[in-house]
Amino acid sequence: MNDNEWMRGGTVLVTGATGRVGSRLSERLLDLGAHVRTVVLPGDPGRSRLDARITVIEGSLGDREVAESAVHSVQAVVHLAALMDWDRSAAPALFRSNVEASFHLLDAASQLPDFHRFVTVSSDEVYPALAIDGDIHEQLSLAPYSFYGLTKQLDEVLTDFYGRAYALPVTTVRFALTAAAEEITRHDGWSGRLFFASGLRALFAGLGRLDAVAVIDGAIADQDNTLLLPRDHSGASYRNHFCDVRDLIDALMLLLTEPAAVGDTFNVSGPESFEYEDVVPRLSEALGIPFVELELPGPAFSIKTDISRIRDRLGYAPSRDIETIISEVGERS
Template identity: 35%
Template sequence: MAILVTGSAGRIGSRVVDLLLAAGHAVTGFDLRGSGRREAGYREIVGAFDDREAAREAVKDARQILHLGAFMSWLACDADKLFRANVDGTRVLLEEAAKVRAGRIVFASSGEVYPENVPDYLPVDEDHPLKPRSAYGLSKQVGEEIVRFTERSAGIPATILRFSHTQDASELLDETSFFSGPRFFLHPKIRQQEGFGNAMAVAALKAIDDGVPALVLSRNESGRPFRMHITDTRDMVEGILLALESEKAAGRTYNLGATAPVDFAQALPAMARATGLPLKTVDLPGSGVFYETSNARIRAELGFAPQWTIERMIAEAAAARAARAKAA
């Protein structure tokens, strides 16, 4: 079966392509950057999702469309790029998909369509009101509306997956990781907050900095440790393929992610033991990151069974860190 995968050069998309090709599918990858793949059964379109000519070529012959690609940023200066990629790109891609009468759409949305840190109730399920508090979350909410409009107007069954935050386990203890560096390591976190212009957070972080590389346990201004979902890429890929393969998923929306959130008060001491790095604690201004999202629907309806707990991920991250140090 011919399947289009957008975001095919990314962390999740590249692994989805691996498994689809292994299963004997013909796959088209569509991404802003090339992957360098040369396997039989694979073709690649390099371009922006809002480039109509590229989108038209990408959907050609595709029976199923996995729209996994997106532009991610939380910087105000990136708002134009964000909406061009995630809103206009989704609109153009699905307009072209409708013309070729694609048989199925699976769309990667985000938990940021909810107000994750100020929810109406916990755990956040798929019926929670959508109240994004970031431009990225808003772009994904609008993308969801485009998907459902295409479903209604073109008769293409669609599944929406609201993604958890996703990481490769090997990234968790890597100071250079785009996500884990500033989330768990003191000096990358200082640089991130300086980039955001958060002067009060920078001051709080610098107050505990003695110049030595360290991990940091982030808490809110009341001393409540951060808590959020972090899902291993392998579990996310499993959920995506379940949604693609299941007829029951057509027309449905699912939260896709780990079953349990990561409590930083437990995870950071484990990371410190695994690395031997000192662990600093900081109380940051504001309510902080604290949420729990339910994946009960996708577990019950599609049999999703995530395997990679944070403990397993930390163990793998420690091994990867040791291997990097040995190779250095």
């Protein structure tokens, strides 16, 4: 059973509060009576959209003084902020923005006398999800395929260390791909990029699967306005697993408040995975744009995230699958 008494009138640092997850989490916390603090980079266009009740510190979490100021006197931290870039040249910036920032926050939080929870947000890229044929569970060996994924693995190592060495009440969550109806309709949307031909092409290019890129280029001219139903050489459909933002917020609240979350790591995703062959035709109809079915060289993605740990231990009960999201797309059309 959780105890939220500290939250009413307490202060929670939510890094990344200008993002789609952080903004919604901040609203939930504010509605429960918590004070919310965040850090924004100079010139961040999302600052103007922040709830007026949020206390804003301007600066970079890679700066130790900024991080210490942000953590001062808070009761909890939800560390969502991260630089996401898959270009090799971005490695130095990724290390500073992700790893150094996490170190500064954890170190500062470990010195607070009245502190309840530090939630480190990681990613399924630490496994890596795209290379696993079978259920993705927390006991799998970590082997990130991107420097971004490596920074999240290092964040997890730091979090575990501060929990063990300094008794900091920590928990780590590995997000699967997060989806929302407003994003799935665009080729450049965070979840839409895994349905539109241009987004999948970019993903294959980043993974070095240039033979798959060549097939897509040869078959689809208008890639920004065409959905792709991918299959492998045997005709098997690709599989993926999304988490609706609203379910994700429910999970974060459990991780922030449930005593059983301390010292553990949890996958978070939606209730069920899906096959592209079941979803792409429906999404095509909802959006009113065409889809193309292609057999691509190389193995199919077959992502299925095991969420039994957070479901069984913390009572997480996601209710919105990909069909829910597509239905909402149709309602908006």
